[in-house]
Amino acid sequence: MDQKLEQHFVALLEENQNIVHKVCSLYTHDQDAHKDLFQEITIQLWKAYPKFRGDSKFSTWMYRVALNTAITLYRKSKKRVRTQDYDSVIFKIKTEDYDPTEEQQLKLMYKAIRQLNDIDKALVFLYLEDKNYKEIAETMGISEVNARVKMNRVKNKLRTILNP
Incomplete structure (x- = not known):
């Protein structure tokens, strides 16, 4: 991909990264899982970015990709038994x-x-x-x-x- 596209994507991601962090916080329980999910969402955003047509706001599109990625990974991880102490x-x-x-x-x-x-x-x-x-x-x-x-x-x- 060309460098301009990459620079534009990075700028938009930096500007809207709190969206991804919030999604990660909702679907993870520890810092390592948060980092892993953030990385996976970023990868999925980058893969999908060339197809982003701008029909909606970037942030709306970003929410959709982030939530879909989190839900997909969450469903896969649900197959493993996890315990979490809410305290x-x-x-x-x-x-x-x-x-x-x-x-x-x-x-x-x-x-x-x-x-x-x-x-x-x-x-x-x-x-x-x-x-x-x-x-x-x-x-x-x-x-x-x-x-x-x-x-x-x-x-x-x-x-x-x-x-x-």
């Missing part, structure tokens, strides 16, 4: 902003989100990223109405998980 999950919060109640609520929310299926996890992730339903629908390849219906169902699932 070992550490949230990095600035000292001056530290609120133990908020941290506990975040832990509980992430624990609940991890219990959802892959598609529902992706939907919640996009919702928490303040994406509107049109962007969520476009990213996930579903209709806007379907995105709204699915999100309402997911909210109910999370309520049930958090308030048994």
Whole structure:
């Protein structure tokens, strides 16, 4: 591939890399797995980049590739039995902003989100990223109405998980 294409891709990736990190955080439980998933998503983005037509925003396209890659790898890894102690999950919060109640609520929310299926996890992730339903629908390849219906169902699932 030509150097200009590579430079443009690297610039866009650097500008939007937080998207990939957030997806990695949602689907991994430790730093090594995070790094591996980040690398795999970057490879998939690079492979697909020449076909990116610009019909949507780069960030929307990036969400879609990142989530699809994470879901695919997550499903493959589910075949192996994993255990995770949720008490070992550490949230990095600035000292001056530290609120133990908020941290506990975040832990509980992430624990609940991890219990959802892959598609529902992706939907919640996009919702928490303040994406509107049109962007969520476009990213996930579903209709806007379907995105709204699915999100309402997911909210109910999370309520049930958090308030048994």
